[in-house]
Amino acid sequence: MRNNFSLFINNRNEYCLKSTKLEASNKTDIDVALFLDATETSSVAKGLFCDRVDKPMLIYPEFEETEDLTDVEKFAGRVRSILKKQCICWTSISMQLTSIYYFDLGNFVEWDKNRSETPEEVKFSFKKISLYSMSVPQQYGGLNLNNKAKSRIYAELGCDLTLFASAFVKNELICETLKMFGSEEEKRTYLPMLAAGDINGAFCLHEHAFGQDIASMRIEIVENCHGAGFKLNGQKSWVTNGALADLLVVFAKVQSKNSDQRVFSDPSGHLSVLLVDWRKIEGLNNLIIPETAILGNESAGFHIAHSIVGNSRYSFSAVAHMLHHSIEKNASRMVDHCPNRISLGNVERLVN
Structure with a gap:
């Protein structure tokens, strides 16, 4: 049949x-x-x-309750109010039935030139509304927002990539790493302080010669000859919040010892992730790391890197949404400027 x-x-x-x-x-x-x-x-x-x-x-589920959407919009409104008041000259335009906010490029450039870092009043305002606790579970003092809610907030921060990067690193890289791979003691110790904005975190993945090629990185850890734990040596580059960080998540290659106590690189390419309290050290050379500082296990580095970096990419589309409207508006201003540019008292017709 x-x-x-x-x-x-x-x-x-x-x-x-x-x-x-x-x-x-x-x-x-x-x-x-x-x-x-x-x-x-x-x-x-x-x-x-x-x-x-x-x-x-899709990975962005619908909000279960209408109140959830209302709360997210209120949170986004508070972020927008801080930006309008303390950072940038914003303007509202009407597109269909939605008010789209964009920043004035000229005012933004002047504001950005006069700052060497994020103003303290801006950071204080963000701490006050718990911006840095979006990924922290509620039992540790956080908001525990889902990806869809956080995307709405990141869209507001898209006007200034510096402000976005600061919030992104804390929420998506540091807090998510601790939440997913940290021990219960590490979560209790650091997540409440990160949520409150009392400490800053940095994600140390890139190296000068290899970028994000984690298989080729040079920074290494080796078993400490004079006691328990490991010894860390190397350098990291392009570390957002690096100069301000109190807590580092460091990716490093594992080295082992043979029977003659000689150090050699692990042929399996094992990668470890270390949690380093930057407040207690001055550099990464000959730094003694306790065994408890290793997140997951000694060979979990590749899994952690791909999990954290991959899962956080959704936020870039939210930022691109805001940049699209801002660039579109400012591009029209630049197009209007070209044929009417005034030089030496005369109008230069740069575009026919």
Whole structure:
């Protein structure tokens, strides 16, 4: 007997399996339906191709309660108020039914020139509204927002990539690393302080010659010859918040010792992640690290790096949304400026 299944697509773009009844060789009707009305949700790629997106397939779930959306909008409004009051000259334009805020490029450049770091009043205001606790669980004093809610907040910070980077590193790199891979003691010690904004964190992944190629990094840890723990040596570059950080998440290659006590690089390329309290040290050369400072296990570095960096990329699209409107508005100003530029008292027609 040959089972005969017909595949069809219904109006909801779901693939369904329809069974038919066949007459077997013994003239007995046998229902060969193995999956009656079985459905398989189409993929995101197919949905985009058909201009239909299956929302349950996305990583941004709908808000369960209307109050949740209201709370997020209120939070975003507080962030916007701080930026409008203390940072940048903002303007509101009406696009369809939504008010889109963008910054004035000229005023922003002047404001940015006159600061060497984020102003203290801005950092204090962000601490007051718990901006740095978005990824911290509530039991440690955080807000524990989901990705969709955080995207809304990052969109507001898209006007200033410095402010965004500071909040991004704390929430998506430091707090998420501790939340996912830290011990309970490390969570109790550092997450409340990070949530309150009392300490800063930095994610030490890049190296000068290798960038994000973590398989080629040179900074290494080796077992301490004079006691327990490990010894760390090396340098990191392009560390956001590095000059202000109190807590470092450091990625380093593991070295081992053979029977003759000679140091050699681990051929398996094991990568470790260390939690370093920067307040107690002055550099990364010959730094003694206790065994408890290793997050996960000695070979969990690749998994942690890919998990944290990969899971945090959603925030960039939120920032791009804000930049799109800002650049679009300022681009039109630049286009208007070109044919009417005044030089030496005369209008230069740079564009015909």
